[in-house]
Amino acid sequence: MTRAITLHEVSKYYPKQPSPAVDRFSLDIAPGEFLVLLGPSGCGKSTVLRMIAGLEDITTGELLLDGEYSNDLAPSDRKMAMVFQNFALYPSMTSRENIGFPLRFEMPGEEHGPRVDETARILGIEEILHRYPGQLSGGERQRVAMGRAISRHPSVFLMDEPLSNLDAKLRAHLRAEIARLTHGMGVTTVYVTHDQAEAMSLGDRVAIMRSGVLQQISTPREAYHLPENVFVAAFVGTPRINLLQAMVIAPLTGGMWIDFGRQRLGLPEPLNYDHQMLRIQQGRRIIVGLRSEAVRIAQPSQAHAGEVVLSGIVEHIEYQGHESLVHLNTGSRPAVVPELEAPRPTGGPGSRSAARRAANGSNGIGKLAQKAARRIQASVMERDHAGGTGNGDAPPKPAYSPGQNSIPVTDRPLGPPETQTGDLVVRTGPDIRVRRGDRVPLLVDLAYLYVFDQDGNRICPAPVRQPRLE
Numbered sequence: 505m506t507r508a509i510t511l512h513e514v515s516k517y518y519p520k521q522p523s524p525a526v527d528r529f530s531l532d533i534a535p536g537e538f539l540v541l542l543g544p545s546g547c548g549k550s551t552v553l554r555m556i557a558g559l560e561d562i563t564t565g566e567l568l569l570d571g572e573y574s575n576d577l578a579p580s581d582r583k584m585a586m587v588f589q590n591f592a593l594y595p596s597m598t599s600r601e602n603i604g605f606p607l608r609f610e611m612p613g614e615e616h617g618p619r620v621d622e623t624a625r626i627l628g629i630e631e632i633l634h635r636y637p638g639q640l641s642g643g644e645r646q647r648v649a650m651g652r653a654i655s656r657h658p659s660v661f662l663m664d665e666p667l668s669n670l671d672a673k674l675r676a677h678l679r680a681e682i683a684r685l686t687h688g689m690g691v692t693t694v695y696v697t698h699d700q701a702e703a704m705s706l707g708d709r710v711a712i713m714r715s716g717v718l719q720q721i722s723t724p725r726e727a728y729h730l731p732e733n734v735f736v737a738a739f740v741g742t743p744r745i746n747l748l749q750a751m752v753i754a755p756l757t758g759g760m761w762i763d764f765g766r767q768r769l770g771l772p773e774p775l776n777y778d779h780q781m782l783r784i785q786q787g788r789r790i791i792v793g794l795r796s797e798a799v800r801i802a803q804p805s806q807a808h809a810g811e812v813v814l815s816g817i818v819e820h821i822e823y824q825g826h827e828s829l830v831h832l833n834t835g836s837r838p839a840v841v842p843e844l845e846a847p848r849p850t851g852g853p854g855s856r857s858a859a860r861r862a863a864n865g866s867n868g869i870g871k872l873a874q875k876a877a878r879r880i881q882a883s884v885m886e887r888d889h890a891g892g893t894g895n896g897d898a899p900p901k902p903a904y905s906p907g908q909n910s911i912p913v914t915d916r917p918l919g920p921p922e923t924q925t926g927d928l929v930v931r932t933g934p935d936i937r938v939r940r941g942d943r944v945p946l947l948v949d950l951a952y953l954y955v956f957d958q959d960g961n962r963i964c965p966a967p968v969r970q971p972r973l974e
């Protein structure tokens with residue numbers, strides 16, 4: 505059995521919190537679909553999951569299960585199984601007892617042995633059924649937790665960062681196992697993660713969230729190739745997309761350039777449709793997005809059609825075995841999406857536990873301290889991003905005045921280009937022969953040029969629905 509899930513304009517306000525944890529969130533999940541909720545810490549992913557499970561009340565909006573209004577349906581009547589990050593196994597029960605535990609309520613009076621054995625076989629854990637959680641490795645514990653969810657034959661799996669307590673190798677292995685299992689069973693799965701690589705490799709579709717608001721819902725491929733805004737562009741993809749401050753220069757006499765300050769990119773004529781649309785931005789500040797594979801180090805004479813020339817000074821080379829990442833300074837000003845610069849807090853001011861503490865009556869001084877800590881963290885992030893030049897000690901200057909749906913993006917304070925650190929990362933073969941300090945020619949493939957407007961919305965490639973020009 506599997507089921508469709510619809511969230512219609514769902515919002516969640518926690519007590520004493522000024523802004524909603526989830527804000528008018530709408531989503532249709534098809535039966536059997538694997539949907540990943542992706543976003544930075546605190547953006548509301550788990551809250552969405554918990555509202556689907558019935559563990560959290562919906563403040564406004566509707567939850568439909570197979571088309572039926574289900575806001576008030578008891579969690580036990582939803583036929584959903586949840587898998588948590590911390591496994592949530594009972595320490596005093598063996599693996600067999602843990603897996604069979606929910607069946608006591610779902611199949612009272614029936615023999616559970618065959619169901620537990622079948623589940624253990626699917627997961628390859630027959631050998632550890634007699635052991636207690638304390639006698640299992642992290643990967644084995646997570647398999648038992650999966651087993652407890654599977655044995656119930658649920659109609660929906662809800663998984664809240666189920667792999668984040670495991671090491672990288674095991675995560676990759678179990679990720680493949682989860683994909684195989686859930687697709688094989690055809691059960692609708694909603695999977696929460698902040699790890700974009702996990703989301704991209706698992707999801708039929710990915711719903712990307714920021715500050716409680718859905719930013720984009722699409723296939724992983726579309727999220728990477730057609731990000732709707734600068735936040736999605738920056739969140740999806742490794743290494744992170746290069747984001748540069750620029751200006752459109754489009755004199756009436758013809759020609760069009762993207763001006764990075766020290767260098768300009770000339771757009772080839774006749775201008776294609778996407779580039780023509782940039783004319784509206786004449787004289788305005790824009791953000792240019794270039795993925796690391798959109799730029800190559802090569803002589804201008806080697807340019808293919810659609811490639812244009814820039815140059816940069818090599819600052820650092822990251823050898824990765826199968827490839828190298830060359831960090832260059834083109835003299836441009838990088839655009840920074842501040843909330844993406846922070847490492848994932850572990851109990852810091854933005855974390856769930858901190859929020860819960862706040863909700864449980866933290867006083868005004870506590871809140872002020874949290875605010876101050878956040879400010880300090882933001883300014884440290886900005887300084888780190890500026891390469892420790894000291895420029896970041898000043899508060900970051902907002903480049904844009906963010907409206908309700910706009911993406912706050914800051915630019916690094918402009919110093920002499922010589923003192924700025926690398927602003928462009930280029931992916932090359934592992935044996936590239938360049939050295940620190942070399943000035944190298946770059947070819948930019950305009951087929952992979954992204955341009956975002958002042959509010960962070962993508963304008964090139966042009967969005968499918970054009971705003972009406974009047």
Ligand SMILES: Nc1ncnc2c1ncn2[C@@H]1O[C@H](COP(=O)(O)OP(=O)(O)OP(=O)(O)O)[C@@H](O)[C@H]1O
Nearest residue numbers: 518525545546547548549550551855856859860863
């Ligand atoms: N019980 C609660 N009371 C008050 N605020 C809460 C509560 N639970 C979550 N929040 C707040 O709601 C927002 C969304 O939290 P949520 O746990 O859904 O985010 P998340 O994206 O899952 O984060 P993480 O990846 O860190 O788990 C955060 O600002 C959090 O601090």
